[in-house]
Amino acid sequence: MSNASEVLANLDSELEWQRELYKDLHQHPELSMEEHRTAGIVERRLTEFGYDVQRLGGTGVVGILANSAGSTVLARADIDALPVTEATGLDYASSVDGVMHACGHDMHAAALLGAAKLLADHRDAWSGTYVAVFQPGEETAAGARAMIADGLAAKVPKPDVAFAQHVMPQEAGTIGTTPGPVLSAGDSLKITVHGRGAHGSMPHLSIDPVVLAASIVTRLQAIVSREVQPGQFAVVTVGAINAGTKSNIIPDSAELLLNLRTYDPDLRKRVMASIERIVRGECAAAGSPRDPQFDYYDQFPLTSNDPAVTERVTAAFTGHFGEHAVFRVAPVTASEDFSELPDALGCPYTYWTVGSVNPERYRKAVASGTVLQDIPANHSPAFAPVIDPTLGIATSAHVLAALAYLSKQATNEVAP
Ligand code: ZN
Ligand code: ZN
Secondary structure (H helix, E strand, O other): OOHHHHHOOOOHHHHHHHHHHHHHHHHHOOOOOOOOOHHHHHHHHHHHHEEEEEEOOOEEEEEEEEEEEOOOEEEEOOOOEEEEOOOOOOOOOOOOOOOOOOOOOHHEEEEEHHHHHHHHOOHHHEEEEEEEEEEOOOOOOHHHHHHHHHHHHHOOOOOOOOEEEEEEEEOOOOOEEEEEEEEEEEEEEEEEEEEEEEEOHHHHEEOHHHHHHHHHHHHHHHHHHHOOOOOOOOOEEEEEEEEEEEEEEEEOEEEEEEEEEEEEEEHHHHHHHHHHHHHHHHHHHHHOOOOEEEEEEEEOEEEOOOOOHHHHHHHHHHHHHHHHHHHOOOOOOOOOOOOHHHHHHHOOOOEEEEEEEEEEHHHHHHHHHOHHHOOOOOOOOOOOOOOOHHHHHHHHHHHHHHHHHEOOOOOOOOOO
8 A cells, every 4th residue: 555545545534524624614704814713723623633733923823743754844725715795505605794715715724634634643654744834814915924924934844845725616526737837926006196186167277187097097908918928928907996086076186906917027027117107108198296106015926836846746646546637737817825935935836726616517517618607716706616526635635745755765855
């Protein structure tokens, strides 16, 4: 019996409590950086399993299991929910008004706890150190930073490798891996432009910031279409324009909220520079009396998988789940703060996706070309991962990835 099959032999009995835990977390979602109940549950379970447990960054929890000499593996699950009103109709739907686990972080937490328990129960099958990180505040990009600011690097042994996963609207029973960029860098930007207010009947006395904002929105569309090389990935979205109060008052300023996504750090800088150049140019054209302001917020780093780590983990997945279950996932345009942890700790990482849609339903949607319409994606009020086999696959994936580095037979070397 291989180490992995020895550790995973008890998976079915663990899944019984994991399903209950998942439903409980789903019913009691907590917003970013307010995950007090969830953190308490995680803390109690990890302590029960024999982990050395500490709190970091308020509602972050770290469990360390030192099991003699060998590599150190860090695995991270995010635990926060979203300000979304659940519309799944599930019998374990959210009991909290306006808050929902609409991104599947409850699944990540239940899976990592299961993997942590299996590894703790089978210490004879591996050696090294396992660090299970339950990170708050992923949705606001605050959680990884809070844990790092609270001394993560000094409080955990330096990992040789780090892992994270995310449930996605893909076929349950499948896992997606890819070397290189897997999630985009994401930046939010608030732009304030200034005009001169006046009565709506006397536009000649004004410098109208609404017209200015409208020109900016139109002109920004030319960045991706005219300045970015065709085939290179960039998104510039104006998600909000706020100005004015009444039809007959020209306001004196306007605010635009932008969202940017890129895979290439140089392109990211160029897109930001283009935005600022265009906004300044339009302000000058309008005769704006004051310089525009640019405030960047909710900034997510690029998630770019280490090729050697990805290859090793993919081989472990394929060996256990079979070739049919593991596919090369195309980079996703969503963003994550996970990579801040391995970047702060100085180790390579890989991040994979886990299918969560009933296979029959998924295949039907693919056959009729209606995946985008018929399958609710993450953040949708109807997002409802199927518990089986998603939870079992996600739990096994963490065990398999860990054992690829902690197994007694493994060379325990991270390729450069
Ligand atoms: Zn999310
Ligand atoms: Zn998420």
